[in-house]
Amino acid sequence: xxxxxxxxxxxxxxxxxxxxxxxxxxxxxxxxxxxxxxxxxxxxxxxxxxxxxxxxxxxxxxxxxxxxxxxxxxxxxxxxxxxxxxxxxxxxxxxxxxxxxxxxxxxxxxxxxx
Numbered sequence: 856x857x858x859x860x861x862x863x864x865x866x867x868x869x870x871x872x873x874x875x876x877x878x879x880x881x882x883x884x885x886x887x888x889x890x891x892x893x894x895x896x897x898x899x900x901x902x903x904x905x906x907x908x909x910x911x912x913x914x915x916x917x918x919x920x921x922x923x924x925x926x927x928x929x930x931x932x933x934x935x936x937x938x939x940x941x942x943x944x945x946x947x948x949x950x951x952x953x954x955x956x957x958x959x960x961x962x963x964x965x966x967x968x969x
Contacts, residue, residue: 859955865967883968892950
């Protein structure tokens with residue numbers, strides 16, 4: 856199951872929530888993280904912003920994908936399928952098989968909120 860399917864009604868323009876290191880997230884992302892108990896995912900995305908390769912990309916596509924059981928892979932691209940970061944997550948109780956978030960100029964949002 857793709858978690859994004861549950862949040863198609865969010866179209867942006869709602870509230871934004873302050874995160875660490877100057878980042879914010881949209882209402883859709885906040886609700887997703889609340890429902891799926893995955894605020895750790897935002898921490899993971901923000902932690903990668905200290906990498907020069909990631910930091911210099913103003914548009915980032917972050918995809919969390921289940922590999923098997925409780926094991927996941929987090930991958931970031933520059934929007935053109937060029938990988939800028941990867942992280943293996945050995946254990947997560949994330950309830951869906953995948954989710955995609957965008958980080959655009961320090962705003963983390965759902966693709967449909969762009």
